[in-house]
Amino acid sequence: MTTGSPRPIRWGILGAGEIARRLSRCFAAAPNNVGHAIAARSAERAAAFAREFGFPVVHPSYEALVDDPEVDAVYVATTHPQHLAQAQLALRAGRPTLCEKPLTVNAAEARALIATAREQGLLLLEAMWTRFLPAYRQMRAWLRAGEIGALTYLSAELGFRSTAGAEHRLFDPLLAGGALLDVGVYPISLALDCFGERPQRIQALAQLGETGVDERVAIGLGFADGGIASLRCSIRDDLKGEAQLVGDGGTIELAAPWWAGQRVTLRRAGHETVLREFPAQAEGYEYQLEEFARLLRAGERESARLPWAESLAVMETLDAVRAEIGLRYPFE
Numbered sequence: 001m002t003t004g005s006p007r008p009i010r011w012g013i014l015g016a017g018e019i020a021r022r023l024s025r026c027f028a029a030a031p032n033n034v035g036h037a038i039a040a041r042s043a044e045r046a047a048a049f050a051r052e053f054g055f056p057v058v059h060p061s062y063e064a065l066v067d068d069p070e071v072d073a074v075y076v077a078t079t080h081p082q083h084l085a086q087a088q089l090a091l092r093a094g095r096p097t098l099c100e101k102p103l104t105v106n107a108a109e110a111r112a113l114i115a116t117a118r119e120q121g122l123l124l125l126e127a128m129w130t131r132f133l134p135a136y137r138q139m140r141a142w143l144r145a146g147e148i149g150a151l152t153y154l155s156a157e158l159g160f161r162s163t164a165g166a167e168h169r170l171f172d173p174l175l176a177g178g179a180l181l182d183v184g185v186y187p188i189s190l191a192l193d194c195f196g197e198r199p200q201r202i203q204a205l206a207q208l209g210e211t212g213v214d215e216r217v218a219i220g221l222g223f224a225d226g227g228i229a230s231l232r233c234s235i236r237d238d239l240k241g242e243a244q245l246v247g248d249g250g251t252i253e254l255a256a257p258w259w260a261g262q263r264v265t266l267r268r269a270g271h272e273t274v275l276r277e278f279p280a281q282a283e284g285y286e287y288q289l290e291e292f293a294r295l296l297r298a299g300e301r302e303s304a305r306l307p308w309a310e311s312l313a314v315m316e317t318l319d320a321v322r323a324e325i326g327l328r329y330p331f332e
């Protein structure tokens with residue numbers, strides 16, 4: 001006799017760093033998911049992580065983790081240049097995979113990774129967690145329902161003042177450091193989602209720092225019907241973090257910091273302003289986990305909220321911005 005309620009998805013995590021910690025703090029708020037196994041390059045760090053977050057299993061290598069038949073899904077939580085090989089490792093071992101953002105370091109890698117998921121017939125999702133937050137989903141629902149008419153202008157920014165030294169991954173060209181891939185990917189993903197297409201024109205200005213990575217970037221995207229996105233990102237400045245969508249019939253504002261997804265406002269001439277608030281549950285990654293569990297149980301390979309083609313379009317846009325600002329990573 002079954003109880004009727006499916007058991008939670010048992011996660012195996014590759015990499016015991018900062019984002020693995022943040023996501024693991026969200027399992028308690030994601031009832032269809034549970035932290036099961038961890039692997040890190042350092043056995044001690046993996047063991048300490050398992051103790052802290054209550055994971056029952058520590059594997060001695062990434063390979064051993066993806067071969068564990070009790071791992072239902074793998075979360076790739078390592079630095080950007082590691083994503084392709086590690087996500088392919090997981091998919092080829094038959095594991096549905098959630099891969100940190102940016103999906104890869106460039107579009108060529110993203111195509112290779114998507115091809116692997118397609119060959120394996122497995123779920124692959126870029127961990128663009130902001131898309132699954134309730135305020136974000138409310139914004140998309142209003143936009144899709146035509147509440148602000150045709151979208152004409154979108155502005156968004158994401159920036160923080162890093163106090164890390166030059167050796168940190170954020171400033172290391174060998175780890176594809178810089179503002180664009182770390183934080184710029186979020187407003188770009190937002191803009192492509194809202195306009196629902198790839199930009200036709202891409203312009204950018206950047207300040208490159210001492211290590212050669214982009215520390216501040218301003219990006220302009222032009223869409224087919226004249227729509228414009230104006231985006232900023234920085235790893236040197238605390239930007240306020242607002243996002244505004246302007247249509248010919250009104251505006252939608254995601255309150256700062258927009259990626260926290262807690263407050264969204266709809267303003268239309270002749271109508272009362274509508275404010276929707278969504279109090280935080282955990283740190284926000286719980287919605288992404290629940291979306292992944294739902295997709296996995298439904299036998300899906302990709303999310304309609306973030307299809308593979310859109311993750312690829314984001315990577316192509318990032319490539320084009322890098323071409324504009326003259327930024328190549330040493331390993332490319």
Ligand SMILES: NC(=O)c1ccc[n+]([C@@H]2O[C@H](COP(=O)([O-])OP(=O)(O)OC[C@H]3O[C@@H](n4cnc5c(N)ncnc54)[C@H](OP(=O)(O)O)[C@@H]3O)[C@@H](O)[C@H]2O)c1
Pocket residue numbers: 014015016017018019020022039040041042045077078079080082100101102169175181182
């Ligand atoms: N921090 C955030 O708030 C955040 C938020 C969203 C997304 N992300 C994304 O998550 C990914 C990881 O970010 P993070 O802040 O968690 O980074 P991190 O703590 O610096 O590193 C994550 C893991 O990457 C592996 N790693 C680090 N340096 C490496 C190197 N030189 N060669 C090979 N592997 C290396 C390590 O795995 P081992 O433990 O196995 O050694 C490390 O624990 C990035 O792609 C980032 O864009 C981060």
